[in-house]
Every structure is written in C-alpha cells, then in structure tokens.
Amino acid sequence: MAYNILIVDDSAPMRAVIKKTVKVSGFNVGQVFEASNGKEALDLLRREWMDLVVSDHNMPEMTGLEMLEEMKKDELLQSVPVVMVTTEGSRERVEMFRSMGIADYLKKPFTPEEIRSKLNRIMGEEDHGQGAAEEDDEDLDF
C-alpha cells in the first residue's frame, strides 16, 4: 500500500530535503503534499486524504504543536499520525512532544534509513532495511 504524506515546513528547501529523503528511503510513498505552516496543513488535511504528517515545529502563523492540537480536536483528523521534526532532541523536548500526542519524532539530521524505519513502524509495516534495529535503540540515547 502506498501512503499519502503531508510535509509541513516553512522552508521550501527543507520540504524538498524531507520529500527526497522519504522517496529514496524505500518507504512506500504515494502522493506527497506540502504546506508551509500548520494553518495551511489543516486546510489540506480537510481537503485531501493523508495517511501521515511529517511536520516541523517552529513555523510562522501556526506551529507544529498548535496544528497537532487542532487535529486532536477534529474527529476526522485525530487519528492521522504526526511525526515531529526537530533539531533539538533533548529528553524534555521529546517528552513534551509525546505528551501532546505525536506518533514519533525525527531528529535532524536524519538518514533515509532512519526515516523509513520510523514511518514503517508507525504504519505497521515490517521494516527489514539496514539500520532499522540500530535506529530503534537510538530513541533512548540522548
């Protein structure tokens, strides 16, 4: 099954980096949509079917967490998994993201193997790719 992904980031080059990394990772990706902030993302989520959201946090107009809060209030969107992309991977920060209901987080910089492993796990797909096991261990190592 191919999964539709929404990439949310205010930086167009960063959206392109994430898109390319997902595509070369081997994750079974269908259509890729893009939004430059949480507000645009919510508009898209209400118009198009998305299986997964990969979002930055610090964005103008509406942050990633504000977007997540709005999604959790919406019956149709609350079950769409959100992966938060962050530069700062401190335990406090990650715990805060988790308490808000993210499916997982991606610490920049990330590799195609890391992104595939996380997305496959979230979507309940088996991941036999190289690096997947090591990546899971990394979650606990800040």
Add this chain to the structure above:
Amino acid sequence: MDRELLKKTMRTSISEVLEKMFFLPLDFSEAGAPEELWEDPAAADLMALSLSFSGPFSGSLIFLIPRRLGTDMTADFMGVERDAVPAEHVEQTAKEVLNMIAGSTFGSLDDQAVFELGIPESIPVGSAREALSTRDVGLFQGVDTLESRIALIMVSG
C-alpha cells in the same frame, strides 16, 4: 571544554548533515585559518550566517559557504535548474545546514550540558570577517566539497 573533543564532535555533526542528508563528499581540512578564506578567489561569492549559543560556554557559530555551492545544493534537492533557485531559498538552505550542525554538535557534547541555541541569521560577510579578527576564535573547521570550501568558526563572547 576540551577543544579536541569539540572539534571531533563538530566534524561528526558536519559529516552527518552534509554527507548523510545532502549527499556531499567531504574532505576535512587539517590546516587552515580564517585568514586563508579571504585570500581564496571564491571569497567574493561567500555567504555568512551566524547562530548564537549560550550555556557552559557562550559565543557564536559562524558559517561561511559559497553562494554557488548553496545554490547547487538547493537546486539538487528541489529538482530545478540552478538559475531557477530564488536567493531566499539558498539562504534558507544555508540556515538549515547551520541550524542542524549546531543542534547536533551542542546536543552531542555532554548529556548534562544544556545549551540554548539562537536562530540562524544572515550577516554581512564583512561583519563575519570583523568578528573573526576581533573576537577569540575557539575553533576553525574548513571543509572542502565539490571544489568549494566551507568553514565553521566558533567565536567566543
């Protein structure tokens, strides 16, 4: 802070960002000093960015990158011709690279050491040059890639 540990950590971070995410071949320059940058024929093409940090020690991380390289990196990822890349996107790419290198470096130094990182900002190349001549240079790391040289410089204060 152990200078060698800092240098090693920064090299690892540079490698993770530029090799793993941007697929650039890298060659770390052992020698080199800030002065050499301005003597390079490519100096006129440089962009300068700065990110402040505070914690167990404080200062700024200055990132120098040839605009041509930043344009090529952006064009490659966006799948467009280099002439079609807006200057704004080149700047965003450079800011993102600096942000990731800083986050990875300071996040890897010590589990107990907490650093507050600022937001990357573009600065005039002249300001970067002045900072390098008037402030203590804690670390200079030149990196050669695709016939270009980039540099990360940590200055105190």
